[in-house]
Amino acid sequence: MKKSAKIIYDKKIIYNIFSTLQQNWPDAKCELNHNNAFQLLIAVVLSAQATDKSVNKALEPLFTSQPQFSAYDLLEMGEENFLKIIKSIGLAKTKAKNCYNLSGIIVSKYLGKIPESREELETLPGVGRKTANVVMNVVYQQPTMAVDTHVDRVSQRIGLVEQTNDRLKIEEELLKIVPKKFALQAHHLLIFQGRYHCTAKNPKCNTCPIENLCLKNIKH
Ligand code: SF4
Structure with missing residues (x-):
């Protein structure tokens, strides 16, 4: 059942979320192979x-x-x-x-x-x-936020953004709240979290590095 939306507004918590994700995946980057x-x-x-x-x-x-x-x-x-x-x-x-x-x-x-x-x-x-x-x-090292299925799901589960089907809104909200230090890598960090931990089915909450920071707005 979809829980009511709760949002993290606390800057310190948001910083800790991205800092912890970065510690877990310091090399999080685009996983599409390319040479140019x-x-x-x-x-x-x-x-x-x-x-x-x-x-x-x-x-x-x-x-x-x-x-x-x-x-x-x-x-x-x-x-x-x-x-x-x-x-x-x-x-x-x-x-x-x-x-x-x-x-x-x-x-x-x-x-x-x-x-x-x-x-x-x-x-x-x-x-x-x-x-x-x-x-x-x-390619151009701009702090953009590409919202794919992982970023969409994870950012809502954690409670970084309100629950919505509007990906542009998610992108705009994330761009407002992601600390500058993580702006370049933020979307890769959320993708890695979604791909390897906060999976669509059976997210591994028990061993999740941000379990204590996550609001777990999980749609079950
Ligand atoms: S605690 Fe669970 S829902 Fe929250 S980010 Fe971790 S895996 Fe996802």
Whole structure:
């Protein structure tokens, strides 16, 4: 049963939550394998409604044989051949088309460089707010908050944000309360907590490092 929403407003508690998460996962970072900004961009596009593991598995042979695979290379390869590489990933056809088309724009409009601003990133096919946030954070070191399924679930369970289905609201609330010291890594910390501890089913509360700080607004 959904418990009534409780929120943590205490700055010290919020600091302790992120500090503890960082102690547990000092190396928390994007788990999509990539060697350059373009590879990260297409990996994030491919990861929509798919696991990072499945995306890494599909792209691994390509990034191994062509470590600096770029937008130019994808255009040369063609949409159909790229589709063959990513066919194991859900919505492969649409994603292959988006990756091919965005490569065309990156080459013709940005001379191969991945744009830095949200406005420009979000004009690319298949790139929404979450993808733009990941690229801005990982490539351009901007303190953005990409709200995926883990960040959505964990931030509400802990009580960092009000219970809501509105991911933009979650993003805005988190950006307001995350201490500056953790701003760059915060979304990775919440993802790691959600992926490895505060799992969707059967969260490991008994051994959770922030058990004493969490409000446990769990939807059971
Ligand atoms: S105590 Fe439980 S609900 Fe709270 S963050 Fe830890 S695993 Fe998640």
